[in-house]
Amino acid sequence: MYRHGTVFKLPPSPIQQIDLPILRERDVELWIKRDDLLHPTLIGNKYRKSLVYFRQAIVSQQAVVTFGGAYSNHLLAVALMGQSLGLRTVGCVRGEIDVPNAPILERCRDAGMHLISISRQAYYPEQAQMSEWLQAQLAPFVPYLVIPEGGTSAACLPDVAQLVTELDQQLLHYDVIACSVGTGGTVAGILTGLHQQQSDARVLGLCAAKGYQGLPAQGLAALPSDEQQRQQLLSRLCIVDVAERGFGRISPELRHAGLELQAQLNIPLDYVYTAKSLLYLFSEIKQTNLFAEKRLVFIHTGGYQTAALADKFSVE
Numbered sequence: 001m002y003r004h005g006t007v008f009k010l011p012p013s014p015i016q017q018i019d020l021p022i023l024r025e026r027d028v029e030l031w032i033k034r035d036d037l038l039h040p041t042l043i044g045n046k047y048r049k050s051l052v053y054f055r056q057a058i059v060s061q062q063a064v065v066t067f068g069g070a071y072s073n074h075l076l077a078v079a080l081m082g083q084s085l086g087l088r089t090v091g092c093v094r095g096e097i098d099v100p101n102a103p104i105l106e107r108c109r110d111a112g113m114h115l116i117s118i119s120r121q122a123y124y125p126e127q128a129q130m131s132e133w134l135q136a137q138l139a140p141f142v143p144y145l146v147i148p149e150g151g152t153s154a155a156c157l158p159d160v161a162q163l164v165t166e167l168d169q170q171l172l173h174y175d176v177i178a179c180s181v182g183t184g185g186t187v188a189g190i191l192t193g194l195h196q197q198q199s200d201a202r203v204l205g206l207c208a209a210k211g212y213q214g215l216p217a218q219g220l221a222a223l224p225s226d227e228q229q230r231q232q233l234l235s236r237l238c239i240v241d242v243a244e245r246g247f248g249r250i251s252p253e254l255r256h257a258g259l260e261l262q263a264q265l266n267i268p269l270d271y272v273y274t275a276k277s278l279l280y281l282f283s284e285i286k287q288t289n290l291f292a293e294k295r296l297v298f299i300h301t302g303g304y305q306t307a308a309l310a311d312k313f314s315v316e
């Protein structure tokens with residue numbers, strides 16, 4: 001078990017400049033902020049997003065209950081965080097839990113997380129998540145603290161915003177921050193941080209789920225309720241869909257391209273989020289002038305679904 005102080009205060013994640021011929025040709029300066037190196041097991045944005053909840057759970061010695069699908073890095077991060085802090089964890093999973101090719105669920109079990117399957121129909125909306133049936137399943141874990149899906153809520157924004165404070169100490173100036181999007185909490189935290197630092201940088205959200213053109217509902221709900229403030233934050237954000245075959249799915253071509261990119265960068269990528277995001281960025285860099293003469297920072301949000309697990313994914 002880690003000493004709590006160690007897990008709650010980590011040094012800033014490193015940042016590295018990428019030097020590839022295509023970047024030189026297109027006059028783009030690309031930096032990657034390596035949140036995947038924040039901690040050996042509690043990697044990436046999940047670490048930043050779950051701090052606030054675990055601080056509270058430690059004080060009140062509560063079990064931790066959370067929600068996610070079979071490809072949810074969040075579920076595994078919560079399981080590992082709970083394991084390292086000696087807290088019981090419960091994962092309420094959208095859909096079946098006894099399915100083949102679900103390495104995340106296997107690793108959650110290994111980390112001691114109790115898994116409960118919730119049918120896809122009953123999983124949403126929020127009220128259904130805390131139905132009488134589910135409360136009965138959770139009764140043995142009382143008292144427990146509920147972390148929303150993806151860890152996204154207003155409570156996690158200050159710890160995520162800290163990422164911008166770190167970045168400002170590492171780079172004098174940057175034009176665009178690009179970051180993978182699931183529930184939108186990380187991007188919401190980045191917007192908050194940029195606003196606090198009075199930066200004029202813009203944010204490109206690379207959404208791993210199909211069909212999104214704006215911030216997903218959970219991310220929106222985490223923002224301040226004041227309409228003017230929300231609009232101010234959102235005005236610097238652009239969201240694009242990088243889902244390709246859909247959330248948690250990859251085509252053989254994309255898998256191959258992801259492996260190639262990973263080898264070129266010598267940085268492990270997550271197939272659900274960061275590989276798709278970076279492949280999109282590089283294709284935009286190749287095909288457009290959008291990032292010419294710009295300093296672009298990609299936040300490597302970590303993820304456990306790296307090449308070692310890629311064979312286990314549903315490849316169409």
Ligand SMILES: Cc1ncc(COP(=O)(O)O)c(C=O)c1O
Nearest residue numbers: 073182183184185186301302303
């Ligand atoms: C590796 C990785 N990157 C990005 C995200 C997206 O984060 P968010 O849900 O805050 O949008 C997630 C999780 O959802 C993730 O696991």
